[in-house]
Amino acid sequence: MQIGAAAEASGVSAKMIRHYESIGLIANGARRDNGYRDYDQRDVHELRFIRSARDLGFSLEEIRALLDLWRNKARSSRDVHSLAARHLHQIETKITELQAMAQTLRQLLQACHSDERPECPILDGLGGTAIRGVHC
Amino acid sequence: MQIGAAAEASGVSAKMIRHYESIGLIANGARRDNGYRDYDQRDVHELRFIRSARDLGFSLEEIRALLDLWRNKARSSRDVHSLAARHLHQIETKITELQAMAQTLRQLLQACHSDERPECPILDGLGGTAIRGVHC
DNA sequence: CAACACCTTCCCATCATTGGAAGGTCAAGT
DNA sequence: ACTTGACCTTCCAATGATGGGAAGGTGTTG
Numbered sequence: 295m296q297i298g299a300a301a302e303a304s305g306v307s308a309k310m311i312r313h314y315e316s317i318g319l320i321a322n323g324a325r326r327d328n329g330y331r332d333y334d335q336r337d338v339h340e341l342r343f344i345r346s347a348r349d350l351g352f353s354l355e356e357i358r359a360l361l362d363l364w365r366n367k368a369r370s371s372r373d374v375h376s377l378a379a380r381h382l383h384q385i386e387t388k389i390t391e392l393q394a395m396a397q398t399l400r401q402l403l404q405a406c407h408s409d410e411r412p413e414c415p416i417l418d419g420l421g422g423t424a425i426r427g428v429h430c
Numbered sequence: 431m432q433i434g435a436a437a438e439a440s441g442v443s444a445k446m447i448r449h450y451e452s453i454g455l456i457a458n459g460a461r462r463d464n465g466y467r468d469y470d471q472r473d474v475h476e477l478r479f480i481r482s483a484r485d486l487g488f489s490l491e492e493i494r495a496l497l498d499l500w501r502n503k504a505r506s507s508r509d510v511h512s513l514a515a516r517h518l519h520q521i522e523t524k525i526t527e528l529q530a531m532a533q534t535l536r537q538l539l540q541a542c543h544s545d546e547r548p549e550c551p552i553l554d555g556l557g558g559t560a561i562r563g564v565h566c
Numbered sequence: 567c568a569a570c571a572c573c574t575t576c577c578c579a580t581c582a583t584t585g586g587a588a589g590g591t592c593a594a595g596t
Numbered sequence: 597a598c599t600t601g602a603c604c605t606t607c608c609a610a611t612g613a614t615g616g617g618a619a620g621g622t623g624t625t626g
Binding site: 296297298308312328329330331 | 602603604605606
Binding site for chain 1: 475478479482483485486487496499500502503504505506507508510511512514515517518521522524525528529531532534535536538539542543544545546547548549550552553555556557
């Protein structure tokens with residue numbers, strides 16, 4: 295299996311597969327005589343693992359830890375749980391921040407009459423002290 | 431007013447003020463004889479505008495457009511409204527994505543017994559086909 | 567005159583990903 | 597045999613917003 299097929303099968307682009315290899319996230323795998331990388335089903339499985347974790351917003355460093363746990367038969371599920379819980383918390387924090395931004399924006403948008411006149415509470419809000427305390 | 435004082439007064443770091451100037455977001459302002467940048471209240475006002483907009487998640491390119499509207503007395507509030515509404519929509523989309531991630535993570539966390547045993551539905555979920563369709 | 571707090575420019579790092587250049591390899595069609 | 601096209605290789609650079617730090621100039625105070 296060449297890198298293109300592995301990319302297709304895993305949902306990870308060939309570019310990124312090479313990159314993950316270069317940063318040591320995945321092992322320097324086998325090469326054929328012509329220098330082409332060679333992949334099997336296990337490699338694809340690992341790449342799909344990475345892809346799923348990325349889809350869930352895990353950083354590459356978090357994924358590095360997850361992969362260590364995945365490969366380690368003697369792991370404790372508590373370690374995995376802890377890592378995932380920490381990540382969930384980060385996401386929830388981010389959601390809260392974004393919701394605060396959205397709420398402020400909605401208030402500004404509602405105050406704006408949105409016509410051809412230049413008066414604009416949105417710009418006034420940004421320029422004035424009205425938004426003080428948002429600090430995201 | 432030197433850059434440090436302007437940074438303090440606006441909440442924008444000196445580093446970023448120089449950067450904003452270098453990318454043309456703010457004008458190349460006055461310099462004193464010694465080469466130091468010199469700021470007045472209007473500059474600080476503008477920097478605070480930028481800071482507020484960043485706090486609301488606007489990108490620097492969006493802020494560039496907002497600043498153009500801010501400076502343009504002949505603007506229409508509709509243009510500002512449209513720009514802000516588009517940005518709000520982006521934020522809401524992002525929130526939805528993060529909520530989907532959080533929901534999936536919560537399900538995985540709930541399925542995980544979190545003890546010293548190696549069996550772990552979280553890793554199984556990431557490795558298997560269980561998360562297919564998340565695709566954020 | 568020394569110490570210190572400021573300022574200047576310039577380069578580099580982050581994070582995940584993409585794009586492209588320059589070149590090697592291989593199979594199919596003419 | 598030769599060309600075309602689809603692969604593959606490595607290396608370099610860009611994205612966006614920000615921070616860190618080096619090397620050096622300026623200015624005030626003790």
